Amino acid sequence: MKTHRIALAGLAAAAFCPTGPALAHATLVASTPANGAVVAAPKAITLTFNEKIVPAFSQISLTMPVHKMNVPVKVTFGLDGKTASAVPQGNLPQGAYAVEYAVASSDGHRMTGTVPFTVR
Numbered sequence: 001m002k003t004h005r006i007a008l009a010g011l012a013a014a015a016f017c018p019t020g021p022a023l024a025h026a027t028l029v030a031s032t033p034a035n036g037a038v039v040a041a042p043k044a045i046t047l048t049f050n051e052k053i054v055p056a057f058s059q060i061s062l063t064m065p066v067h068k069m070n071v072p073v074k075v076t077f078g079l080d081g082k083t084a085s086a087v088p089q090g091n092l093p094q095g096a097y098a099v100e101y102a103v104a105s106s107d108g109h110r111m112t113g114t115v116p117f118t119v120r
Contacts, residue, residue: 026051060101
């Protein structure tokens with residue numbers, strides 16, 4: 001009878017434990033240029049996330065906030081599923097820039113953020 005109660009207690013505890021993968025969100029772990037960096041005009045901007053992102057539901061843009069101007073970029077996603085690159089379609093003049101991203105992880109959650117940098 002005692003082993004029966006222990007088994008039932010174990011089953012009850014297991015019912016409250018998640019059995020699938022933990023829900024997580026794609027978090028930015030690195031960027032080139034780095035957040036707040038002052039750099040020569042980059043040929044490419046790279047964002048790296050802690051988990052795979054879904055390209056079909058992810059976007060990256062580059063702006064010059066002071067001028068309220070969008071800068072055309074060509075966006076590609078890495079084969080590892082965790083990186084995205086934006087290549088400016090022209091020279092970047094001196095000034096402040098913001099890389100804005102909205103990415104979706106495989107669990108469907110959408111994360112957004114901004115990485116500012118300055119071209120000297």
